[in-house]
Each structure stands twice: as structure tokens, then as C-alpha cells.
Amino acid sequence: MSDAPLWLQLLTIGLPAAASIIAAISAARFASRARLAEGKAARLLALEERTAQRRGEVYIPFVEALGNMLVPSRQAETVATMEPVMLNFQNFVMIWGSDRVATAFYRFRRASTTSPPAPIIMRLAADLLLEIRRDLAWPESQISALEVMGSRITDLEKGGDLEQSFTMPFDDLVKRESWTPPW
Numbered sequence: 001m002s003d004a005p006l007w008l009q010l011l012t013i014g015l016p017a018a019a020s021i022i023a024a025i026s027a028a029r030f031a032s033r034a035r036l037a038e039g040k041a042a043r044l045l046a047l048e049e050r051t052a053q054r055r056g057e058v059y060i061p062f063v064e065a066l067g068n069m070l071v072p073s074r075q076a077e078t079v080a081t082m083e084p085v086m087l088n089f090q091n092f093v094m095i096w097g098s099d100r101v102a103t104a105f106y107r108f109r110r111a112s113t114t115s116p117p118a119p120i121i122m123r124l125a126a127d128l129l130l131e132i133r134r135d136l137a138w139p140e141s142q143i144s145a146l147e148v149m150g151s152r153i154t155d156l157e158k159g160g161d162l163e164q165s166f167t168m169p170f171d172d173l174v175k176r177e178s179w180t181p182p183w
Contacts, residue, residue: 052136055096059132062089066125070152098135104128110182117177119165122149126166 004012065085068078093105108124116124126145133148134141146166150156156163165173174181 051096054092055136058089058092058096059136061085063129063132066129067152070149098131101128101131101135104131107181107183114182116179119162119173120177120179122162123165123170123173125149127170 062085065078065082068074069082089105090109094102097105104124104127108121108128111121111124123145126149129148130141130143130145133143144167146163149166150163153162168176
């Protein structure tokens with residue numbers, strides 16, 4: 001038998017046991033917190049995926065219709081089917097769209113009711129498409145309205161008025177075109 005006092009023997013045996021029990025309890029609590037955090041992260045990811053899917057469902061028909069408006073052979077058909085596409089987009093963009101898309105759509109829609117000059121409506125459409133692009137996939141996109149619309153216009157004169165419409169500040173474009181925004 002050991003010469004150490006009983007309390008020292010109990011302490012020698014009990015201290016590691018107590019430390020193990022405390023460690024097990026702590027590990028269980030941390031594991032529980034980690035599972036909760038993983039569950040929350042999974043729910044957020046699922047929400048983001050549903051939101052992205054819904055945005056695509058809302059944006060894609062509208063983007064296709066705008067693109068088709070720039071193709072002469074598709075214009076008549078697109079104009080005939082544009083109203084339901086526009087109404088659907090208009091109904092859901094304020095729910096599913098980012099603030100920037102909602103603002104760009106508001107400006108595009110309000111301007112389109114005033115018969116603005118072509119450079120104005122083209123610029124507003126380009127700004128809207130750019131915001132949709134940022135909303136769907138590329139939030140840090142650095143391309144401009146020129147790249148968004150310029151690739152669709154075959155007779156875009158380098159340095160011409162229309163090209164400048166896509167690159168100059170919008171307020172300068174409004175002044176150049178002597179147009180008053182309705183917002």
C-alpha cells in the first residue's frame with residue numbers, strides 16, 4: 001500500500017477523471033453548437049439557392065425579350081408577347097430583385113411611358129441588364145453599359161453619340177438629349 005495520504009490518492013485518481021468528465025461535457029456542448037450552426041448554414045444556403053432559382057425564373061424571360069427586341073427578325077413576335085413578360089417581371093422584381101435591380105427597372109419603366117429619345121431608353125435598358133447581371137451571378141462586375149449593349153448593336157460607331165450614351169454619366173446624357181426624367 002502507498003504511504004501517501006488517502007486524500008492525495010483520491011485527488012490523484014479523481015482529478016484526471018473530473019478533467020475527462022468536464023472535457024466530455026464541453027465537447028458535447030461544442031458539438032451541439034456546431035450542429036446548430038451547420039443547420040443554420042444549410043438553411044441559409046438552401047434559401048440562397050431558392051432565391052437564385054426564383055430570380056432566374058423572373059429575370060430570364062425578361063432578359064430574353066429585351067435581347068429579342070434588338071434583333072430585327074424577332075421584334076414583331078417579341079412585341080406581340082412582351083406584355084405578359086413585362087407584367088410578370090414587374091410583379092416579381094420588387095420581391096425577388098435586389099434594390100439596385102428594382103431601382104433600375106423603376107427608372108426604365110417610368111421612362112418608357114414618356115417616349116424618351118432612343119439613346120436614353122437604350123441606356124436605361126443597358127443599366128437594367130447590368131444590374132440583373134450583378135444580381136444573378138457577378139456582383140462585383142466591372143463591365144459597363146457599353147459592353148452590355150454594345151455587343152448587340154452591329155453598327156455602333158466608335159466614339160459616336162450612341163457609344164457615348166453608354167459611357168457618359170447618365171445626368172450628362174439627359175442634358176445632351178434635353179430630356180427630363182419622370183422620377
